[in-house]
Amino acid sequence: MRQIDNFINGVFLPASHSRRFEKRSPVDNRVIASIAEASHADVDMAVKAARAALNGEWGRLTQDQRVDLLYAVADEITRRFDDFVDAEMEDTGQPEHVMKHVFIPRGAANFKIFADVIKNVPTESFMTDTPDGRGALNYAIRKPKGVIGVISPWNAPFLLMTWKVGPALACGNTVLVKPSEETPFTAALLGEVMNKVGIPAGVYNVVNGFGPDSAGEFITSHPGVDAITFTGETRTGTAIMKAAATGTRDVSFEMGGKNAGIVFADADFDEAVNGIFRSAFLNTGQVCLGTERVYVERPIFDKFVTALKAKAEGVKFGRPSDHGSNYGPLISREHQTKVLSYYQKAVEEGATVVTGGGVPEMQGELAEGNWVQPTIWTGLPETAAVVREEIFGPCCHISPFDSEDEVVAKANDTEYGLSTTIWTTNLTRAHRMAGRIDVGITWINSWFLRDLRTAFGGTKQSGIGREGGVHSLEFYTELRNVCVKL
Numbered sequence: 001m002r003q004i005d006n007f008i009n010g011v012f013l014p015a016s017h018s019r020r021f022e023k024r025s026p027v028d029n030r031v032i033a034s035i036a037e038a039s040h041a042d043v044d045m046a047v048k049a050a051r052a053a054l055n056g057e058w059g060r061l062t063q064d065q066r067v068d069l070l071y072a073v074a075d076e077i078t079r080r081f082d083d084f085v086d087a088e089m090e091d092t093g094q095p096e097h098v099m100k101h102v103f104i105p106r107g108a109a110n111f112k113i114f115a116d117v118i119k120n121v122p123t124e125s126f127m128t129d130t131p132d133g134r135g136a137l138n139y140a141i142r143k144p145k146g147v148i149g150v151i152s153p154w155n156a157p158f159l160l161m162t163w164k165v166g167p168a169l170a171c172g173n174t175v176l177v178k179p180s181e182e183t184p185f186t187a188a189l190l191g192e193v194m195n196k197v198g199i200p201a202g203v204y205n206v207v208n209g210f211g212p213d214s215a216g217e218f219i220t221s222h223p224g225v226d227a228i229t230f231t232g233e234t235r236t237g238t239a240i241m242k243a244a245a246t247g248t249r250d251v252s253f254e255m256g257g258k259n260a261g262i263v264f265a266d267a268d269f270d271e272a273v274n275g276i277f278r279s280a281f282l283n284t285g286q287v288c289l290g291t292e293r294v295y296v297e298r299p300i301f302d303k304f305v306t307a308l309k310a311k312a313e314g315v316k317f318g319r320p321s322d323h324g325s326n327y328g329p330l331i332s333r334e335h336q337t338k339v340l341s342y343y344q345k346a347v348e349e350g351a352t353v354v355t356g357g358g359v360p361e362m363q364g365e366l367a368e369g370n371w372v373q374p375t376i377w378t379g380l381p382e383t384a385a386v387v388r389e390e391i392f393g394p395c396c397h398i399s400p401f402d403s404e405d406e407v408v409a410k411a412n413d414t415e416y417g418l419s420t421t422i423w424t425t426n427l428t429r430a431h432r433m434a435g436r437i438d439v440g441i442t443w444i445n446s447w448f449l450r451d452l453r454t455a456f457g458g459t460k461q462s463g464i465g466r467e468g469g470v471h472s473l474e475f476y477t478e479l480r481n482v483c484v485k486l
């Protein structure tokens with residue numbers, strides 16, 4: 001059984017009040033780890049360590065030295081690739097191929113890309129006229145914002161945590177990370193990496209625990225934290241925003257979604273089916289960018305539903321490392337209960353259950369895991385709860401549509417605005433649609449195809465701010481203007 005401690009000032013420490021909590025495996029609900037729950041005093045100690053590093057060795061490094069260290073972090077993650085894959089598989093129960101090809105390589109990339117960005121992105125300068133004709137030069141310099149609170153979720157723990165830590169460190173900040181209580185493993189492993197490559201003590205700190213009245217709230221309400229970056233549920237974002245208002249700290253939020261997938265009759269049919277299958281069911285549907293509302297142009301509606309059903313019924317449930325398995329459980333019993341309550345609600349609302357709707361039959365210890373079937377519904381109005389509310393499970397509702405105006409109106413009729421995926425061979429229409437759908441990220445004939453230089457974030461209740469490439473620099477640095485009279 002793993003013992004996970006907090007990582008403060010370069011040292012793994014148990015909680016000062018000795019409290020610990022259990023971590024269970026999603027595949028069979030066995031207790032697989034004991035986690036130190038950070039106290040208020042631990043968080044305070046971590047904030048002080050982060051501040052001291054900022055004012056000490058870390059703050060004195062040149063940009064080139066910092067960049068070299070971040071490259072070393074990425075290389076060390078790659079050298080310990082199998083450890084990270086194993087830890088994340090154990091934590092989330094998700095298949096090995098997803099860890100190996102998406103989530104863990106992305107963690108390493110998150111350090112490299114922002115090391116490159118900080119090195120290569122210029123700041124602005126202006127030559128300014130003055131009344132005496134001598135002129136002035138204005139130029140901007142970037143300064144780290146300070147101690148950054150990083151609050152991250154459980155669905156892609158390493159990817160989403162490093163997506164914040166990478167740019168924060170590249171910009172010269174120090175961080176205080178609170179991974180989700182459901183998935184603390186890789187944040188702890190990253191502490192070992194930081195020590196190994198020589199990141200100064202206090203730059204990267206991890207405190208474990210829960211949200212309210214625990215490590216999450218202790219971070220967001222701590223006056224020594226200069227800015228907060230959060231990924232998680234919209235209602236948690238609301239609570240964090242209130243906490244951040246004290247001291248008027250800056251926030252960057254990536255939150256929920258109820259994303260639409262749109263398939264036109266002229267789409268490459270097989271590619272569209274595969275694309276929507278991935279977007280609805282990857283990671284057992286626990287992807288903020290995932291598609292829970294699918295709209296298919298009427299002439300191909302029945303054929304599309306049949307094809308997606310066949311793919312959903314082809315998944316192989318099992319442990320991440322089981323040969324031949326390609327489908328994992330939900331993260332927790334609590335989340336399984338939530339998702340199954342929506343499966344029940346869909347039936348009560350009159351849905352046609354095309355496939356799924358329950359729990360697969362699992363053998364032996366696996367029968368105790370948080371499994372649910374990939375589920376497809378049709379026949380519901382746009383007002384149905386399962387069509388409006390984020391479920392965050394492997395399920396989607398499919399409706400037919402007859403016109404572009406109709407589908408744009410339906411796609412936009414939500415409080416969220418994170419992403420959409422559009423499938424068509426008519427690129428003129430695709431570009432037009434991209435301008436009309438109110439989301440932060442539109443994929444055309446693709447989904448979750450990421451270029452880390454691009455702006456990432458949501459409109460409406462899906463987020464505040466953009467991260468990625470230069471946009472991350474806007475959040476993780478203060479731009480200061482210097483005016484020189486010539």
Ligand SMILES: NC(=O)C1=CN([C@@H]2O[C@H](COP(=O)(O)OP(=O)(O)OC[C@H]3O[C@@H](n4cnc5c(N)ncnc54)[C@H](O)[C@@H]3O)[C@@H](O)[C@H]2O)C=CC1
Nearest residue numbers: 152153154179180210211216217232233236254255256288
């Ligand atoms: N827009 C995006 O990029 C993404 C959004 N998400 C969203 O995340 C959600 C799933 O993740 P969860 O971990 O369930 O989200 P959550 O909001 O329950 O928890 C996220 C983190 O916030 C912490 N937390 C909870 N209450 C807090 C409080 N009052 N103060 C400070 N910290 C607090 C939790 O302990 C956890 O570390 C979904 O809604 C999903 O859409 C997930 C991934 C990406």
Ligand SMILES: O=C(O)/C=C/C=C(\O)C(=O)O
Nearest residue numbers: 155156286287288289450
């Ligand atoms: O690519 C990103 O930066 C964000 C990805 C989000 C997920 O992987 C997720 O929500 O699962």
